[in-house]
Amino acid sequence: MGILNMKRMLLLLAFIAPVVVCAEPSSQIAWTPELLNLVKKGNADKGKELAESCKSCHGDKGQGMKEETRDGETLPAIPALAGQVATYTYKQLRDYFNGSRSHVQMTGVAKGLTEQDAADLAVWFGSLPHAENKSGSEKLTRAEKMVEQGDGKRILPPCFVCHGSKGQGEKQDIPALAGQQAHYFTRTLLEYKNGQRHNDVYSRMRLIAQQLSEEEIKELALYYQQLK
Amino acid sequence: MQTEPSKQKYEQCLRDFVTQVRAIHIDQLERKWITISLLVVGLFVGIITIDAFFHGVNPPSKVETIDSASLHLNKEFAEDNLGVQVDATGAIIIRMVAGRYSFFPKHIDVPAETPLTFRWVSMDVLHGVHIPMTNMSTMIVPGYVAEITTTFPKPGEYPLLCNEFCGLGHNHMWSNISVIAKEDWKAPVKPSVKGGSNNE
Amino acid sequence: MNDAATRKLILSNFWVAFIAFIVACFMGEYQVLERSGFIPALDSPSVYFASVSTHGVLMAFVLTTFFIMGFGYTIATTTLKQPIWNKPLAWGGFWVTLVGVVLAAIPLLTGKASVLYTFYPPMVAPAVFYIGATLLVVGSWVWCAIMLVMFVQWKKANPGQPVPLAMFATAMNALLWLWTSAGVALEVLFQLIPFSLGWIDTIDPGLSRTLFAWTLHPIVYFWLIPAYIAFYVFVPKQAGGFLFSDEMARLAFIVLAVFALPIGFHHLYMDPEQAKGWKLLHGIGTFVVALPTLVTGFTVIASLEIAGRLRGGKGLFGWILSLPWTNTMVLSVILSLLMLIFGGFGGIVNASYAMNAMIHNTAWVPGHFHLIFAGTTVIMYFAIAYYLWPMLVKKPLFSSPMALIQLWTWFIGMSILTTPWHVLGLLGEPRRISSVVYNNLLTLAWKPYEFMMILGGLVLLGSACLFIYILAKTQLNPAAEAYEESIEFAEPIHADESLPEWLNDFKLWNKVIAVLMAISFGYPILQFFFMDTSGSSPWGF
Numbered sequence: 001m002g003i004l005n006m007k008r009m010l011l012l013l014a015f016i017a018p019v020v021v022c023a024e025p026s027s028q029i030a031w032t033p034e035l036l037n038l039v040k041k042g043n044a045d046k047g048k049e050l051a052e053s054c055k056s057c058h059g060d061k062g063q064g065m066k067e068e069t070r071d072g073e074t075l076p077a078i079p080a081l082a083g084q085v086a087t088y089t090y091k092q093l094r095d096y097f098n099g100s101r102s103h104v105q106m107t108g109v110a111k112g113l114t115e116q117d118a119a120d121l122a123v124w125f126g127s128l129p130h131a132e133n134k135s136g137s138e139k140l141t142r143a144e145k146m147v148e149q150g151d152g153k154r155i156l157p158p159c160f161v162c163h164g165s166k167g168q169g170e171k172q173d174i175p176a177l178a179g180q181q182a183h184y185f186t187r188t189l190l191e192y193k194n195g196q197r198h199n200d201v202y203s204r205m206r207l208i209a210q211q212l213s214e215e216e217i218k219e220l221a222l223y224y225q226q227l228k
Numbered sequence: 229m230q231t232e233p234s235k236q237k238y239e240q241c242l243r244d245f246v247t248q249v250r251a252i253h254i255d256q257l258e259r260k261w262i263t264i265s266l267l268v269v270g271l272f273v274g275i276i277t278i279d280a281f282f283h284g285v286n287p288p289s290k291v292e293t294i295d296s297a298s299l300h301l302n303k304e305f306a307e308d309n310l311g312v313q314v315d316a317t318g319a320i321i322i323r324m325v326a327g328r329y330s331f332f333p334k335h336i337d338v339p340a341e342t343p344l345t346f347r348w349v350s351m352d353v354l355h356g357v358h359i360p361m362t363n364m365s366t367m368i369v370p371g372y373v374a375e376i377t378t379t380f381p382k383p384g385e386y387p388l389l390c391n392e393f394c395g396l397g398h399n400h401m402w403s404n405i406s407v408i409a410k411e412d413w414k415a416p417v418k419p420s421v422k423g424g425s426n427n428e
Numbered sequence: 429m430n431d432a433a434t435r436k437l438i439l440s441n442f443w444v445a446f447i448a449f450i451v452a453c454f455m456g457e458y459q460v461l462e463r464s465g466f467i468p469a470l471d472s473p474s475v476y477f478a479s480v481s482t483h484g485v486l487m488a489f490v491l492t493t494f495f496i497m498g499f500g501y502t503i504a505t506t507t508l509k510q511p512i513w514n515k516p517l518a519w520g521g522f523w524v525t526l527v528g529v530v531l532a533a534i535p536l537l538t539g540k541a542s543v544l545y546t547f548y549p550p551m552v553a554p555a556v557f558y559i560g561a562t563l564l565v566v567g568s569w570v571w572c573a574i575m576l577v578m579f580v581q582w583k584k585a586n587p588g589q590p591v592p593l594a595m596f597a598t599a600m601n602a603l604l605w606l607w608t609s610a611g612v613a614l615e616v617l618f619q620l621i622p623f624s625l626g627w628i629d630t631i632d633p634g635l636s637r638t639l640f641a642w643t644l645h646p647i648v649y650f651w652l653i654p655a656y657i658a659f660y661v662f663v664p665k666q667a668g669g670f671l672f673s674d675e676m677a678r679l680a681f682i683v684l685a686v687f688a689l690p691i692g693f694h695h696l697y698m699d700p701e702q703a704k705g706w707k708l709l710h711g712i713g714t715f716v717v718a719l720p721t722l723v724t725g726f727t728v729i730a731s732l733e734i735a736g737r738l739r740g741g742k743g744l745f746g747w748i749l750s751l752p753w754t755n756t757m758v759l760s761v762i763l764s765l766l767m768l769i770f771g772g773f774g775g776i777v778n779a780s781y782a783m784n785a786m787i788h789n790t791a792w793v794p795g796h797f798h799l800i801f802a803g804t805t806v807i808m809y810f811a812i813a814y815y816l817w818p819m820l821v822k823k824p825l826f827s828s829p830m831a832l833i834q835l836w837t838w839f840i841g842m843s844i845l846t847t848p849w850h851v852l853g854l855l856g857e858p859r860r861i862s863s864v865v866y867n868n869l870l871t872l873a874w875k876p877y878e879f880m881m882i883l884g885g886l887v888l889l890g891s892a893c894l895f896i897y898i899l900a901k902t903q904l905n906p907a908a909e910a911y912e913e914s915i916e917f918a919e920p921i922h923a924d925e926s927l928p929e930w931l932n933d934f935k936l937w938n939k940v941i942a943v944l945m946a947i948s949f950g951y952p953i954l955q956f957f958f959m960d961t962s963g964s965s966p967w968g969f
Contacts, residue, residue: 023308030298033629033965149471150400152865157329158473161397165474171968172352201300202307202325202332202351248928252675258726265722269715276781280708285782287697289704291955295962353967354548354633356698356789360856360870365785367698369633370550370964374700387868391789391858393544395551395969396473399861 027100027199029091031172039090039119047124050117054081057105063131067183077183083130084176085169089122092199100199130168131179135226143223146216154211159220167227177224185221190214288366288376296370299325299351312336314415320344326368327351329397331388337406339413340383348374356392359405367392380407434505435820437518439903441498442813442820444526445491446896452486453892455479457885460845464878465863476862477542477969484545485536487802489564490529492651495809496605497522497571499654500598502816504575506915507592508582513574521570528563531556542969544860546644547620549636550964555624562616565609575602583933590927593674594661594917597681601653603934604685607941608650611642611692623966630963634701635956641692642949645714649688651801653681655808659728659761662815664918666757669735672727674920678931680720680727686941687717690948697784706952707781713948714779721772728761731918756831760811763839764804771800774850789860792853799846802888807838810895815915817902822911826901834898837891845884848877 029035051062058064062082068075081089095101096110097118113121150158159177164170167178177185191197192209200206209217254262279285299305310323311333322344325332338344348357350370358365359380366374380386390401459479462470501512512518534556535541541553547561579599583591591599615636622628664671671677693710696702736747752758774796778784787793818825825831857864857874864871864878930936 023306025300025306028301030301031965032295032297033963036965037629150397150865152400153867155330155334155400155402155867157397157400161395161400161473162328172965202310202327204327204330204332207330207332207334245928245930248930251928252679252931253673253922254676255673255730257730258673258676258723261726262719262723265719269718272776272780273712273715276711277708280704280781286704287707287782287785288700289702289707291701291703291959293959293961296964297962353551353964356858358789358856358858360790361786361854363782363785365698365788367696367700367789369637369700371632371961372634372700387866387870389856389858389866391860393477393548393860395967396477396542396862399473399858399863400865402866 024100026201026203027091027095028098029094029100029173031087036087036172038115039087039122042086042090042116042119042121042123044120044124044127046117047120047122050113050121051124054121059131061131062125062128063179064181064184066181076187077181079184079188080131080180081125082128083168083179084122084125085173086119086122086126087171087173088169088175089125090118091173093118093121095199101197130176130228132228133179133226136222138219138222140219140223142216143219146212146220147223151211156208156211167224178227180221180224182218182221182225185224186217189217189220193217288374290373290375292373292375293371294349294373296350296352299349304347305349312338312416320415322346324348324357325351326355326357326390326401328353328395329390329401331357331390331401331403334403335406336404337408337413337416338380339410340380340407341410343377343379345375345377348376353394354392355390355394355401357388358391359386359388362386364388365391383407383409431505431511433515434501434512437512437515437522438498438501438816439820440522441494441501444529445494445498446813446899448486448490448494448529450892450896452483452491453889455483455486457882457889459483460878460881460885463861463863464875464882466879466882471863473862474539474542477544478536478539480860481542481544482533482536485532485561488545488647489561491806491809493525493564493568496601496650496654497525497568499657499812499816500571500575500602502820502915503594503598503657504578507595507917508578510578510582513578513581517570518574521567521574523567524570525564525567528560528565528567530560531563532560546640547615547636548640549620549623549631549633550967551969552620552624552966555621558616558620558624562613562621565613565616569606569609572602572606575599590674591932592917593671593677594657596678596932597653597657597660600681600685600934600937601650603938604646604653604688605650607689607945608643608646611639611644615639630965632956632961632963634699634961635953637696637699638692638702638949638953638956641695643692644695645692646685646688648797648801649684649717652805653684654812655764655805656681656684656724658757658808658812658815659724659764661917662757662812663728663761664731664735665916666755666815667732667735667751669731669733669738669918671918671920672730672734673922675927675931676723676727678927680723682931682937683723684717684720686937686944687713687720689941690944691717692949693952694779694784697781698788701956702952706948710948711779711781713944715776718772718776718779721768725765725768728765732758732761734921754828754832756814756828756835757811759832759835760807763835764807764811767799767803767807767839767842771796771804775800787853789858790853791857791859792850794859795846795849795853798849799842803839803842803846807835807842810835810838813895813899817899818911819913819915821903823902823905823907824911826898826905830894830898834891834894837887837894841884841887841891843884845881845888848880848884852877 057078058081062080064080065078067077092101093110093113096103096106147159150156162170162174163177167176169176188197189209189212192205195206198206300307305323305325310325312320312322315321320342322336324346326348348366348368350368353370355368357368362380364378366376368374384407386405386407388403388405390398394401459476461467462476505512535554541557543551543553576599579595619631619636623631660671660677691710691713693702693707694714697707732751733747736751739750741747741750777787778796814825814831852874855873856870864874
């Protein structure tokens, strides 16, 4: 029933392990009770202050930015952070810090943040309402089917059983998808599919993304972007 | 000595008890039925006990704890250490992680007619795993390693199904195992893993 | 039972039980329809698991507890010929239990507590669900206290007299329930409620499962004992005969209660948190507890044979046909015993230690407990209700032929429902799945059995509705003339002249239970406090 020293020892081992073992774990973040508490107790006011510098890319309401083409150059979509599950946001910042995930700008940003900063930011963004996007006119029946029923033939569970019936995310660190920028969503699943993104523990999302076609991914992206 | 009177009292109590038991009227037919019942139950218990002690026929019962919150940081259940391995003594050990909603690795190859030791852990909630119509069945309780040793007599493709309610995706939680004829199965070579790249 | 206030208390308990029952029956049929996949529009894991959780709580905790309380008050007042001790307390207990049900029902029905009637953590529901469950159990302890107080008071007023068999068994059942519910009470009070409120960060699911296993087996005997009481004290009289042996009946109840308790680990055979030595010990105890059921079978069938032969039955089996098959109590016991044979056989398989691996957590398990509980036990609840209702509402039973049809259809429906269910388990279908989506040829073998189960469920649903209809009509019909039948208890062939104290009292057996529980659960529970365990944080579903 108690929380014991074994866990601390294991975490220590985990930091030493990369030196000893051939391969790095996909993420250094493990949801021990201590870490869950750290994130839960994040200071939203402090997070709001820190988040001022996020606005230029992630939007003034944390809604992210659409993919844009300017002067022949495509500026990739930037993810919405508003209403994101706090543990997920924390994990991504720490994964950038530890090198489990890399991005030309975010790695530098994350390296300038402490664990407490990351927790504060995570709680602040989690408190914001989800971005709400207009529904398009496309028919999204295939996406709906995938979200609600999955596909037994490819051993794909319905998206909602992990990501929530309203795309709101779930414990411990399953991200909210509702209101997410469609192009970012597409890019993310394609990166899981080709292994470029690999901070999902035990390859959970990689194994799923590998089974999805690009068309399915695009349709799912639209579905979740307009989910309220 | 003070124990003498209480010892005597105890013995007297026991004697009274036995006399009273003998005095209960039990019909002849009922006596016969009770004897038959005792014999049948005794037979079942005897078979089970003998099998347990002399043939090692027991359910999976190794009590071993582990921290389920940091499995991927644990040396034994690190992502590149899962699946089928042959240890130094030649024994086949299979390390599997159960987590919503799959068993990792999703597909493994094992030899038929060979003792296989499965070590199961959960990264989140309660799961159960059963290969239908075999005795590869165990609960997977977070905080514990479930170890079970079994042998598959027949080659073939089998599913591993999760059989304990673990959330709304429970009925989608399953993976596959190929049991390959003993002579055709090759022990896996430990892959040289690049940081973070993913195989099954 | 001439006191209107007492009848009101008893009827209130019975109606809560049966309303919970009929609601849960509709859920049951929905579940088997949804799972079969034949109606794709129904497919929804969220609704399915909310239904399963609610169905389980209503059938396993509400139907049973309230029925047993109502039946206990009936037995206590009629056999001891005394009013209920402290009626306000009895009503208090009733309301606490009912409030508990409502508190638990709200999150259950809104899909927020889909953690099943077994609560298995570390999945967690809102705290109000566990608090409701706690109140349900605590309210029933009030009933236990009243039963035991009345038992003790009667014994003081009638020194040396044998306690009437029905009351002896009822009081034994109350004692059994106190011992039984302690396990889940510990789990809920010290683990689940603090966990769901966030007062503790982690719990050890191994300890939770062990504590729940403490309750999980003896609770079914808590449910079963009222059926056995009816076997012993109503059936022989209704059949027109005598009880074969009063002492053996008492002995059966005692061995049943004593050995029902220390055997919970046959629910944990496949669990990694208990060692095989303890599992084997519990397994052997589980076989021992089969003995009083075998003895009960003998005594009841022997009593029926006496009745059959008194009615002119001849030959080795001819007496069976000369029994009054049109008496609802007699028909029920015959159908109940038939289901007990197969349900008991399934139970022996479940108890068989390593062999449990073949059926653990497969569809065999719900097949088994529907046959043995919803079949054997609940059909006797129907029989008791049919017998007592006229005396409680002071009106004749609405229709005896209809009651007979209802009993037959319950039996037939249960046979059609549970037989394929057992087969599905042998074919490897897991339990607690909301649909069959495995991409494997094996699942094709399952489809015809799922279809049969839908039919069985429909028959049962019709039967359940008929049961409620008969009770409601009996109660609501205008009274033609004053109904003056009173309850009749079976007489044993050999009246007890002198009964040893240990067949008339629980002092010895309480000690035996304490010792057996200490041996069977002492170390297995204490180990958790000495092992290096890492607890689990709360998870959603």
